[in-house]
Amino acid sequence: MRKSRPTLKDIAAELNLSHPTVSRALADHDSISRDTKERIRAVADRLGYVANSSARMLRVGTGNVVGVLLPDMTNEFYAAAAQRLADDCSARNQRLLLSISGGDPERELALVRALIEARPIGLVVALTEAPRPETLEYLRGVHCVQFMNIAPGLQGPSVSVTDSGGATLAVQHLLDLGHRRIGFVGPLPSERIGEARLRGLNVALKTAGHQLDSDLIRLGPSTAEFGASAVAALLALPKPPTALYLSSAPLSLGGMHMLGERRVAIPGDISVVVAGSANWYAVWPGGLTSITLPMTDLADAASTMLTNPEAMAQQHTELSFQLIQRGSTVPFANGRT
Incomplete structure (x- = not known):
């Protein structure tokens, strides 16, 4: 079960500061010193705090947004998976917010924060090989389905294939x-x-x-x-x-x-x-x-996990690669070089 999202009150308590001070610091208010802002931001990152901010503008209604984070859209598999997830969201009258990490852990961290700010009903994430600890901390506070690349330190539902x-x-x-x-x-x-x-x-x-x-x-x-x-x-x-x-x-x-x-x-x-x-x-x-x-089956499994967070909280779905035999492989002929 995922833990509750940290609040301004949690940050204030840890630093023994007032709630308004923490709020102004995170808003980059001029009345707060640079040193205090840095201390508050460090604790906020460690706890996985995300401000609601202007991301409310991205929402059309409660339970309307699904966030998707993929490493690469030039990869035909991820492009096809994104299309399938978008189709599934459309069928449920939901909006899909797509972000591309480019395989960069720092960029991935920033994008995870931005997606969470939109207060999505859930995220589908294909993480980099070495995600930042802060990234995993943020994801522990939301319903998150790991897709293909599974981070050992992050519990919850996941979809992948037998890697070898x-x-x-x-x-x-x-x-x-x-x-x-x-x-x-x-x-x-x-x-x-x-x-x-x-x-x-x-x-x-x-x-x-x-x-x-x-x-x-x-x-x-x-x-x-x-x-x-x-x-x-x-x-x-x-x-x-x-x-x-x-x-x-x-x-x-x-x-x-x-x-x-x-x-x-x-x-x-x-x-x-x-x-x-x-x-x-x-x-x-x-x-x-x-x-x-099996792109369709993988995307559909991830999409299904988003619709029932409690029932799917610890489920892992592992599918298998498929071989499509065509004319480029034939029996070995003795004497061939």
């Missing part, structure tokens, strides 16, 4: 087709998503009784540029892979560009699994086999 499941599904698919030299291009393992995907690769190989071949693995930033250079390096091996998993959407874009530039036949020369649900995957000649997120 996509890589396991992709590599298992290629192993089932008879491939043994499987190239893997993934994010850095120092990132949570990179560690999970490398773990998924290991699970699939060990389950099938195969060893990890470090020559076939390329890890780096999840960008199209790295995807292209990683694929070029794999193709340059004395014995290149017969199959390839590009484990993020940007890596898939860059990797496919390089395969096209080198005129590599898919699936004649190499079988390929990409990540994400970009529209061009389906229209690529023969189609590209892809690992996708």
Whole structure:
């Protein structure tokens, strides 16, 4: 159960100051010294206090606003999730306030405060990998559904996928087709998503009784540029892979560009699994086999949790990645390079 929101009275009591002094300090009144303002603001941040201020203007009626905080709208998954959440809000005659953190914890903190000022009925938040402690403190005072990126220090409802499941599904698919030299291009393992995907690769190989071949693995930033250079390096091996998993959407874009530039036949020369649900995957000649997120189910689960805060207070919904098989993956043929 979430705790009650801190008040001006709580801040005043902790600092042994009067309620009006605290109020004027937070309003940046000239009559309050800079040192006092800083002390009051520090306590307000630590307690998770948010002023109502002019955010009332954003509301059309009680229980009308849903706040959504996402890291990136250029990511097709988050863009689709935002659209689905907006549609759900519209069906309930609610307004959606969308903020984008850009993966920056400081920006995320400021945006969480701004969203809470709108007094929403709840928030759907996809947090950065290392959110500020103040951010978590603010979120403990509201009904918050964590979406995809789950902060260990924040209790309450959450929606995510089995983090290593996509890589396991992709590599298992290629192993089932008879491939043994499987190239893997993934994010850095120092990132949570990179560690999970490398773990998924290991699970699939060990389950099938195969060893990890470090020559076939390329890890780096999840960008199209790295995807292209990683694929070029794999193709340059004395014995290149017969199959390839590009484990993020940007890596898939860059990797496919390089395969096209080198005129590599898919699936004649190499079988390929990409990540994400970009529209061009389906229209690529023969189609590209892809690992996708169940976007609609994830967004709907988060939306449902917002409608019943008490019943959903501790529920965690974990869904699974999906494999969409198209023409880019075929059985391994002996003698293929």
